[in-house]
Amino acid sequence: MPALPADLGNVLKRQAKAALPPLLFLALAGYFAANATRGDLGLRAYAARGQDLARAEAARAEAEADVATWQRRVASLRAEHLDADVIDERARAMLNLADPDDIVVPYGALGPLF
Secondary structure (H helix, E strand, O other): OOOOOOOHHHHHHHHHEEEHHHHHHHOOOOOOOOHHEEEHOOHHHHHHHHHHHHHHHHHHHHHHHHHHHHHHHOOOOOOOOOOHHHHHHHHHHHHHOOOOOOOOOEEEEOOOOO
């Protein structure tokens, strides 16, 4: 076995001291890299917020379409747009009632004509 130099302990200490700062830097960089992808403000959370935003925008568009539909319906109920005959016809059809002056023709075996 070859003889080891007496300064072997000092050489190992110097090499360990020289390697310590880069190792600490790599550990710190690894920590921040891991949090950049997995943390509350990381890339995965950013993608999840993007999906949430897309769902919210779709729900908003659907709600706006519903609002537009109801606004058209409400606008058609204004006095200048109402037709008394159409309202009477729709009310009787929905309530399944007939006017005493109406002529009722029962359907035959073939069913309704329209």
